[in-house]
Amino acid sequence: MPTTTAAQRREQARIEYDAFLRDCPTNQLLDRISDKWVALVVAALSSGPKRYSELGRKIAGVSPKMLTQTLRTLERDGLISRTVTPSVPVRVDYTLTPLGEGLARLLTAVKDWAETHIEEVHRARERYDAENS
Amino acid sequence: MPTTTAAQRREQARIEYDAFLRDCPTNQLLDRISDKWVALVVAALSSGPKRYSELGRKIAGVSPKMLTQTLRTLERDGLISRTVTPSVPVRVDYTLTPLGEGLARLLTAVKDWAETHIEEVHRARERYDAENS
DNA sequence: CAGTATCCACTGGGATACTG
């Protein structure tokens, strides 16, 4: 009789795997671009620098909290840069860095694939749903 | 005095935006590949067909529930195909469809970008954390 | 204008147990 159960062993594996995934570059990147607002912010900024409130308006429905949070992580990762103009009232501009522009191009590739194949995916869904009704 | 508050207007915008995002092909795709397990399953299958339990072992730490759920949505989207061999015990194989192979190639592009630029991101993070300490 | 702070509801996914 083993002293560890199957569940315990899988939990151990899960812990190790989580650690591995945190270190995995691909997963770190997927964590970023999968964030609901990141892709939208990057897309908005790819047409040029924007102010905080411009982003808030362009990305309708985002709360100040999430907009700030998104901008902070992107800034921390070196994907966007934040410029404060100490006028009254203050003005803050966000711009894509060269690294961020690279990410924008990658997202364009994702977008192209999505738009090219979405019809096929939709047909597959209809077929699947029809068969399993 | 307006009859709608700023919050109410933003909520309305959020609802419309959510609807828009649901219809947006890019976001639908991002929803898929951002799923914690999808990328792992696709990667596992890109080296050839696998059985359910093989996937469970290769992707350490995944629970049966999530593995099944992931496989179902991928099958529904036409990205993988499921083949049941009615032997005893039953045998189920999962394979990437041509569409799924296309997705796998896209994920390879994502992976390449991630691995090429992760160092730069890490340096940016260290710089950011040092400045804001 | 450009945020920050707090509270809280909701849901995604893990643990666990069971089945054709």
Added chain:
DNA sequence: CAGTATCCCAGTGGATACTG
């Protein structure tokens, strides 16, 4: 072997209110 069913908790993000 290949799942399904149920319970349940933690983390995410929205609402709301406040500030330099």
